[in-house]
Amino acid sequence: MYEFARSHVVALIVLTLFVAGIAVYAHSFGNGMFWDDYDGILHNEYVRNFHIEKFFSENLIAGAGLESNYWRPLLLIIYSTQWKLWEAWTPGFHFTNFFIHFINALLVFFLLKRTVNIRTWLIFLVSLVFLVHPLQTEAVTYVSGLGDPVSFFFILIGIYAYHEYREKNNKRLLFFFLALISFLLALLSKERSVIFPAFLLLVEFWHSIKKERSAEYQIQESVLSLLPFFLIAGIYLFLRGTVLNFENTFNIYNLENYYTTHILARVFTFFSVIPEYLSLLIFPKTLFMERTENVAVVASLFHVKTLIGMCVTLIASFFAAIRFKKKPEYSFALLFFAIAIFPASGIFVPVAGIIFEHYMYAPIVGFFLFFAAGIDELWNLKKTAQWMKIVGIILLSAWIIAIGIRTVIRNTDWKDAITFYEQTLRHAPKSLRVWNNLGMAYAENGSYKDALYAYGRAIALDPENPIPYHNSGNVYEELRDRERAEEYWRMALNADPYFIPSLVKISPTP
Numbered sequence: 001m002y003e004f005a006r007s008h009v010v011a012l013i014v015l016t017l018f019v020a021g022i023a024v025y026a027h028s029f030g031n032g033m034f035w036d037d038y039d040g041i042l043h044n045e046y047v048r049n050f051h052i053e054k055f056f057s058e059n060l061i062a063g064a065g066l067e068s069n070y071w072r073p074l075l076l077i078i079y080s081t082q083w084k085l086w087e088a089w090t091p092g093f094h095f096t097n098f099f100i101h102f103i104n105a106l107l108v109f110f111l112l113k114r115t116v117n118i119r120t121w122l123i124f125l126v127s128l129v130f131l132v133h134p135l136q137t138e139a140v141t142y143v144s145g146l147g148d149p150v151s152f153f154f155i156l157i158g159i160y161a162y163h164e165y166r167e168k169n170n171k172r173l174l175f176f177f178l179a180l181i182s183f184l185l186a187l188l189s190k191e192r193s194v195i196f197p198a199f200l201l202l203v204e205f206w207h208s209i210k211k212e213r214s215a216e217y218q219i220q221e222s223v224l225s226l227l228p229f230f231l232i233a234g235i236y237l238f239l240r241g242t243v244l245n246f247e248n249t250f251n252i253y254n255l256e257n258y259y260t261t262h263i264l265a266r267v268f269t270f271f272s273v274i275p276e277y278l279s280l281l282i283f284p285k286t287l288f289m290e291r292t293e294n295v296a297v298v299a300s301l302f303h304v305k306t307l308i309g310m311c312v313t314l315i316a317s318f319f320a321a322i323r324f325k326k327k328p329e330y331s332f333a334l335l336f337f338a339i340a341i342f343p344a345s346g347i348f349v350p351v352a353g354i355i356f357e358h359y360m361y362a363p364i365v366g367f368f369l370f371f372a373a374g375i376d377e378l379w380n381l382k383k384t385a386q387w388m389k390i391v392g393i394i395l396l397s398a399w400i401i402a403i404g405i406r407t408v409i410r411n412t413d414w415k416d417a418i419t420f421y422e423q424t425l426r427h428a429p430k431s432l433r434v435w436n437n438l439g440m441a442y443a444e445n446g447s448y449k450d451a452l453y454a455y456g457r458a459i460a461l462d463p464e465n466p467i468p469y470h471n472s473g474n475v476y477e478e479l480r481d482r483e484r485a486e487e488y489w490r491m492a493l494n495a496d497p498y499f500i501p502s503l504v505k506i507s508p509t510p
Contacts, residue, residue: 013124014106017131021102024132024407028141029091029098034417035437036144039064041079042088050080059246069247069254069352071240074188075147093143100149101140105131107156108365115163115206116329116369118376126368128400134284134407138358141414148361151190155362158182159199165225166207176225183229187236191249192343194236197229202335209328253350259297260350270345272298273355274309281360281367284403287410289420290428292353316370329373337366417441432461436468439475448475466492466499473505 033042039061041047046054046063054062055073063076078096086092109127113120130136139148158179165175179200186193204222240249253260259269273295280287298306320330344351344359360367375392378384413423421438428434439454452475458468473488485505492502 009120013109013127016124017105017109017127018102020128020404021098021105021131024404025098025101025140025411027408028137028411028414029094031090031094031141031411031414032416033088033090033093033143034420034441035142036061037142039066040076040144041083041093044076044079047076047080048083050084052077052080055080062246067247069249069252070191071244071246072147072189072191074185075150075190078146078150090143094141097140097143097146097149100146100153101136102131104149104153104156107153107160111156111160111163112365112369114160116332116373118329118373119379122372122376125396125400126365126372129368129403130364132400132404132407133281133364134287134403134410135280135357135360135364137287137407137410137414138289138356139361141411142358145358147190148358151186151193152362154182154186154189155193155196155199158186158196159203162200162225163203163206166203180228180232183232187232191240194233195339195343197226197233198339198342199336200226200229202332202339205335206328206332249349251350252352253346254352257297258299259346259354262299263347265297265299266346266350268298268301268303268306269295269354270347271309271313272303272305274312275305276355277360278312280357281364284406286427287357287406287413288427289356289424290431290434291355291357293428293431295354297354320370323377327373327377329376330370333366333369333373335366336369337363340366418445430461432458432465432468435461436471439468439471443471443475443478448479451475464495466496466502469495470499470502470505473502477505 044061044063045051046058048063051063052073055076059068060070060072060076061068082093082096105127108130109123112118112123112126116123139145161175161178161182165172165179183193183196186196204226208218208222248254251260259265276291276295300306316334320334323330340362341359343349344356346354375396379389412419414420418438418441421434421441424434425431425438435454435458439451439458442448442451442454452472455468455472455475458465459472469488469492473485473492476482476485476488489502489505492499493506
């Protein structure tokens, strides 16, 4: 009878999560594809023709004739498989992103249910928030954001499998190999998955709390168990630094400046963006893509935002430490958050952008688990009156409904290229690449006057960049004004004498 009731509870949780996910994401299935979707999928010859050997030997967008720092063969396999199934039918791509995200929400629930000791309904709420939070749209609604859900899927599977392996059940060896395979697949999905062994250290930490064996025996067993994972991580880093180093694997920012050459600048900058992340997690009102354009590199420990970020980190760490014996879930949550966000911190490897909303895709679990542990502890206090619990549930429910509605609204920003770029520029008006992308979207739509205006704004932001000049020339070519077209192509060459697209336009082959 107990098993029957338990199976019905699980079924209800799965159904509720699915309905909630569909409620906030279904209307986005008809959204368009743009920005990196062009180079990664729509204009990628390797993806359209399933050149699987190229997926493993070349960079992510080599099929579009471009270079990048990224090597994600499994992601390209998924894209190419989808192309075989429905070609450029965008709802298929959007549903795939949503479905993997939904599965991740289930995995978050089952993993936390298997590990931490807090109430089931609170674990469910953590999974629900992970599913419907508007910060997730950058990884779910945006087709090219799929790398985050896919890599996190394999990370969650791997953590769960390793946890089962450490439980020493009858299928122990099977779970160990499942964890290894999951790690490999995660690495083939996104580079940041190299942090996976740190999650396994977290599992080891969690098992050490149980003190089932002597400390000496447990350390020895842990080292032997973790060694293969650290070996795989080391081999991966070696390959990415040598034969799979397409541009600059260990400087994804891809520029030499104060931020990339001074580790303290990256440390201070990371702490300075923590308050921004916290505000977005709790009150996600203003959402847009190009946040890096509005974030300055911080070179001082005494910058206000840096101090706030450090103080918040120290307070949370101190609180977790003093409550460790009675509620170790605080430490588990804090470490999960720290591990998940570390690859996006830019501290050891400068990342492409200082701050992005999708950087919170995995850390969001640890952040809200920390609060769930606090609610669970308050729930146990005898002095917590029943009316307080009811008010707390009402407020929590209202907040979850509010962020779900915010997700629905945010999804409309991703409707099509022009809508998205215009919305982004309202918050990041100095983004050259967004102005240039908006110009291309206008040109593709036949709005040539608007395209020339957008390219003009891009040129004003950086007169030394040849791309908007070249694109302006392309617009004049479409308008059959060859003289003006060549004038802009020559301006592109003045900015960069070796800019091949303009060279080809001015000196076409006979």
